[in-house]
Every structure is written in C-alpha cells, then in structure tokens.
Amino acid sequence: MAIEVQVPTLGESITEGTLAQWLKKPGEAVAADEAIASLETDKVSVEVPAPVAGVLTEQLVSEGDTVAVGAAIARIDENATAGAATATPAQAAAASTTNPAGAGETPALRGAELAPERAAAVSEASSGDDHITTLSPAVRRAVLEYHVDPSTIRGTGKDGRLTKDDVIAAAQNKTATALEAKTPSAPAAPAPAAQSKATTTGERKEERVKMTRLRQTVARRLKEAQNTAAMLTTFNDVDMTAVIEARARYKDLFEKKHGIRLGFMGFFVKACALAARDVPAVNASIEGDEIVYRDYFDVSIAVSAPKGLVVPVVRNAQAMSFAEIEKTIAEYGKRAKEGTLTVDDMTGGTFTISNGGVFGSLLSTPIINPPQSAVLGMHRIEERPVVKDGQIVARPMMYLALSYDHRLIDGREAVTYLVRVKEAIEDPTRLLIDL
Known part of the structure; x- marks a missing residue:
C-alpha cells in the first residue's frame, strides 16, 4: 500500500517552504522516521521524515519547488522491494528536457553539457556512496565549474553529504598541488602573438543562482x-x-x-x-x-x-x-x-x-x-x-x-x-x- 509523505508543520505563521534536496531516490528503502528530503523555510532547514518503513516509489515534486504545509511530496510503498520505482511526471519532464535523444544521461548532470572525462567522473560518483548521489543543485554547479571529481571528495555536511565549500576546497587543493609539482625554472615567455590572442579571447563568466528562501527573507526583513x-x-x-x-x-x-x-x-x-x-x-x-x-x-x-x-x-x-x-x-x-x-x-x-x-x-x-x-x-x-x-x-x-x-x-x-x-x-x- 502506497503511503503519501506530506510536508510537516514548519512553525508558527510558516505556510510553505522550498524542497531544497532529496535525500532518498526512488527505489531506495527507507526506515520509519528516516529523513527523505530537506525543506528550506524562511528561517531554517527542516528534514521530512518517512511516516512508515518501505520503499520510496515516487517523488511528486522536484528540487527547488515550493511546497505548502500538508502537501504530498512523495509516496512510500510498505510492501515494495528496494529497486522498484515509478517515474513521476516531474522526473519524466526533466529526463525529456535533459536528454531528448534518450541517451541515458545521469540525473546529476541535468541540463549540462560535459566533456567526456567530466561526465564519466560525475556519472561514476552518481552510482557510488549515498553522500555523493544526493548532490544538491549548488554542489552540482560547483562540480561542473571547478572541474573536480566528487567521488574523491569527503563530504562534511550532515550524514557525510557533500557541500559547495567541500568542492571549492578540493579545487583549491588541486590547484596548490599542481603548482607545487611544477619545476622551479621560469616558464618560457609566450610569443607576442599568443599574448595578444589570450588577451582578446579571455572569457568573462556569469553565474545566476536563485536566492535561497533564507536569503530572500533576510533581505526583505x-x-x-x-x-x-x-x-x-x-x-x-x-x-x-x-x-x-x-x-x-x-x-x-x-x-x-x-x-x-x-x-x-x-x-x-x-x-x-x-x-x-x-x-x-x-x-x-x-x-x-x-x-x-x-x-x-x-x-x-x-x-x-x-x-x-x-x-x-x-x-x-x-x-x-x-x-x-x-x-x-x-x-x-x-x-x-x-x-x-x-x-x-x-x-x-x-x-x-x-x-x-x-x-x-x-x-x-x-x-x-x-x-x-x-x-x-x-x-x-x-x-x-x-x-x-x-x-x-x-x-x-x-x-x-x-x-x-x-x-x-x-x-x-x-x-x-x-x-x-x-x-x-x-x-x-x-x-x-x-x-
């Protein structure tokens, strides 16, 4: 029998929150009272516990969606076995948007075009430990931006989950190691033509990140x-x-x-x-x-x-x-x-x-x-x-x-x-x- 997981009471005067991160994937077994998702409210992050033991069969909302108190966000089947999952409309839409050709791209790389080696690294991480499979949107962006392999990073977040700071620290350590490995001899000066080309074709990057609900509330107050x-x-x-x-x-x-x-x-x-x-x-x-x-x-x-x-x-x-x-x-x-x-x-x-x-x-x-x-x-x-x-x-x-x-x-x-x-x-x- 499928049991709906509802958004719990979030506190006085708080009627809704944002689903910040799924902590469990469809097909995974969950224990009663085990956290399956993290909600972000105006003031704090709240974990959503499983009401019963069973298997998470459906995720009814996506990360980043706004959900009201009492709304159903997932279904758990008490009689199902681990590995059995049902694709939800949100997942199907995401899959078709990300990979219209049906090439089997991993969910962790949704909406991103990667070099083969980077795609392989994150894909491998997606099939590894639990703290790697539950990458938040901010962490996924950091992984792609800093070109690091998440499977090689030890997470410092709750339950060993990876944080954006972990990714940035790993990237900085990688850079420092690369600099130390260089020989002390001065590098040859580039040709004037090469200097001119580098100057005129330098990249200017921008990143747009949606404000968290907490940051929006702080700004408003x-x-x-x-x-x-x-x-x-x-x-x-x-x-x-x-x-x-x-x-x-x-x-x-x-x-x-x-x-x-x-x-x-x-x-x-x-x-x-x-x-x-x-x-x-x-x-x-x-x-x-x-x-x-x-x-x-x-x-x-x-x-x-x-x-x-x-x-x-x-x-x-x-x-x-x-x-x-x-x-x-x-x-x-x-x-x-x-x-x-x-x-x-x-x-x-x-x-x-x-x-x-x-x-x-x-x-x-x-x-x-x-x-x-x-x-x-x-x-x-x-x-x-x-x-x-x-x-x-x-x-x-x-x-x-x-x-x-x-x-x-x-x-x-x-x-x-x-x-x-x-x-x-x-x-x-x-x-x-x-x-």
Missing part, C-alpha cells in the same frame, strides 16, 4: 527595518584589558569546572543585560500604538551558518551564569553548522548582539532585527594608543556600535546604555555586584 524604523547608530570604544586578563587568569579553572571555554560573549551578554535594567527602552519594542517593556532579556546571538547568518535566542539571559551563557551559545553554534536549529530557537528575541570582529571588522553600523529596537555590534580587538593617567600607552581596544530605533529610544538613552556596557566590560566586577 532588513529592508523593512530600514523603511519602518528611524534607525540611528551611536559609537563608543572599550578597553578590553580587564576582560582579557580575567580570561587568562581563570580560563583553565573555568573550563575544568564547567566543561566549556570562557569567551568574550559571556561578558557582553551579561553587560548588555545589566545595562538594560538601567535603560529598559533598549529592550522594549513598539506594537501598534503601544510600547512593550520587558523584565526579561532574551538576546539573539548572530551565528554564522553554511546557509547564512542566523540568530538563535538565549532566553532569560539576565538570570544565567557565565557558564550557562557560554554553553548555550556553543550549542547553538554547533547546531547552526549542522543545520538543526528550529524555528522556535530563533523566535522571540528582544535584543541582538552581532560580533563582526570574528571576521576582522573594525567598525560597522548593524541593522535592527525587527521587531526589536536595538542591536549591539562588536568588532575586532586591536592595540591602539590611548591616554591613561597622562601617559600614552597601548591598549587592546574594541569599537562598539549600537543601532537603535529613534522612534522609541532617545539619543540620551542610547548613549547611556552604551556607556553602561563599556563600564561593565572595563570593570567586570560590576557584573558581580550588580552595579
């Missing part, structure tokens, strides 16, 4: 923030000497006791939560013609993930210890890389901290994450000359930027908040005595 909020940014700098010394003094004991490293983010989360008690407007939001003030501090921490920046929420940060904050952030970072964050993990933040310093940023003007009213931008630490007690000395300094909604937060409140954060970081004892 950030533009909405600019159009709706009266955004302004205030700056300050902070001497990181005290925090750096505290970390150096206690990092080993902290890690031994709590099983997690003591990072800078714990200090900043605590400092922001403490400052919000003095300036509650920074932790508030506008809803209609009302201002909502909160006695809790749910801070969204910007985390880099393979598909873009995500902002999981550390809830009730005002009541958490340093160890609890660091453990929560580390867990979110791990899950972001694995693509296992849920919609609930990224919903409901009241304030955001974004650390562009890990990428080398010196200064920026972060954009508010609606419906929040403020965001703190951290930046890289570098030694700069400052005046201390009448002497010019070198200190590890960091620029801080607070972007805020001027409709709700006055300039005095914004500056006061940032000064409170600066004072707590430069004198961490304030965090312990609640000053």
Whole structure:
C-alpha cells in the first residue's frame, strides 16, 4: 500500500517552504522516521521524515519547488522491494528536457553539457556512496565549474553529504598541488602573438543562482527595518584589558569546572543585560500604538551558518551564569553548522548582539532585527594608543556600535546604555555586584 509523505508543520505563521534536496531516490528503502528530503523555510532547514518503513516509489515534486504545509511530496510503498520505482511526471519532464535523444544521461548532470572525462567522473560518483548521489543543485554547479571529481571528495555536511565549500576546497587543493609539482625554472615567455590572442579571447563568466528562501527573507526583513524604523547608530570604544586578563587568569579553572571555554560573549551578554535594567527602552519594542517593556532579556546571538547568518535566542539571559551563557551559545553554534536549529530557537528575541570582529571588522553600523529596537555590534580587538593617567600607552581596544530605533529610544538613552556596557566590560566586577 502506497503511503503519501506530506510536508510537516514548519512553525508558527510558516505556510510553505522550498524542497531544497532529496535525500532518498526512488527505489531506495527507507526506515520509519528516516529523513527523505530537506525543506528550506524562511528561517531554517527542516528534514521530512518517512511516516512508515518501505520503499520510496515516487517523488511528486522536484528540487527547488515550493511546497505548502500538508502537501504530498512523495509516496512510500510498505510492501515494495528496494529497486522498484515509478517515474513521476516531474522526473519524466526533466529526463525529456535533459536528454531528448534518450541517451541515458545521469540525473546529476541535468541540463549540462560535459566533456567526456567530466561526465564519466560525475556519472561514476552518481552510482557510488549515498553522500555523493544526493548532490544538491549548488554542489552540482560547483562540480561542473571547478572541474573536480566528487567521488574523491569527503563530504562534511550532515550524514557525510557533500557541500559547495567541500568542492571549492578540493579545487583549491588541486590547484596548490599542481603548482607545487611544477619545476622551479621560469616558464618560457609566450610569443607576442599568443599574448595578444589570450588577451582578446579571455572569457568573462556569469553565474545566476536563485536566492535561497533564507536569503530572500533576510533581505526583505532588513529592508523593512530600514523603511519602518528611524534607525540611528551611536559609537563608543572599550578597553578590553580587564576582560582579557580575567580570561587568562581563570580560563583553565573555568573550563575544568564547567566543561566549556570562557569567551568574550559571556561578558557582553551579561553587560548588555545589566545595562538594560538601567535603560529598559533598549529592550522594549513598539506594537501598534503601544510600547512593550520587558523584565526579561532574551538576546539573539548572530551565528554564522553554511546557509547564512542566523540568530538563535538565549532566553532569560539576565538570570544565567557565565557558564550557562557560554554553553548555550556553543550549542547553538554547533547546531547552526549542522543545520538543526528550529524555528522556535530563533523566535522571540528582544535584543541582538552581532560580533563582526570574528571576521576582522573594525567598525560597522548593524541593522535592527525587527521587531526589536536595538542591536549591539562588536568588532575586532586591536592595540591602539590611548591616554591613561597622562601617559600614552597601548591598549587592546574594541569599537562598539549600537543601532537603535529613534522612534522609541532617545539619543540620551542610547548613549547611556552604551556607556553602561563599556563600564561593565572595563570593570567586570560590576557584573558581580550588580552595579
């Protein structure tokens, strides 16, 4: 009996998603609750589990299609044997478009014309390990662009699947190896005619890639923030000497006791939560013609993930210890890389901290994450000359930027908040005595 696989509930207010990748092919056996496809929503990637054990007989939609919650995307036959599959209309159309002559081209090479050796490489990979057969569209494009054999690359994605970064890294390693293999002698200079030909016939390539649903949502929300909020940014700098010394003094004991490293983010989360008690407007939001003030501090921490920046929420940060904050952030970072964050993990933040310093940023003007009213931008630490007690000395300094909604937060409140954060970081004892 064939059982339909339906799109599961994707979260509050989310009614549809994009089928990003099929994880199982028609004819393959699947276990109950085993993931057969990956859906991409506005915020996260969601795996679609098999409702029963059996054989995947039909794929009713193609990768890249938009599917609604509750829609059927595949069929599983509980009584079929592995290897039995039924061609779907989408597959038949794809096959006829890709190979109208019926030459038996592999699905992984759909719509591409390849040199024989490249076609053989990808075709061989398509019949190999599972993590090779489930190449996503982006990975297939990267394989064709960089001329690499996917069967020779070890995937770092979920369940060993290949990612675009894996392909790019393999291509770079291939280039480096080729350069090392060359003799140290200088190559002969090409003839002038050959130089002229190379100059005039150089290729200029373009690649058009459809924006992911996550990127579309980020673009829309950030533009909405600019159009709706009266955004302004205030700056300050902070001497990181005290925090750096505290970390150096206690990092080993902290890690031994709590099983997690003591990072800078714990200090900043605590400092922001403490400052919000003095300036509650920074932790508030506008809803209609009302201002909502909160006695809790749910801070969204910007985390880099393979598909873009995500902002999981550390809830009730005002009541958490340093160890609890660091453990929560580390867990979110791990899950972001694995693509296992849920919609609930990224919903409901009241304030955001974004650390562009890990990428080398010196200064920026972060954009508010609606419906929040403020965001703190951290930046890289570098030694700069400052005046201390009448002497010019070198200190590890960091620029801080607070972007805020001027409709709700006055300039005095914004500056006061940032000064409170600066004072707590430069004198961490304030965090312990609640000053």
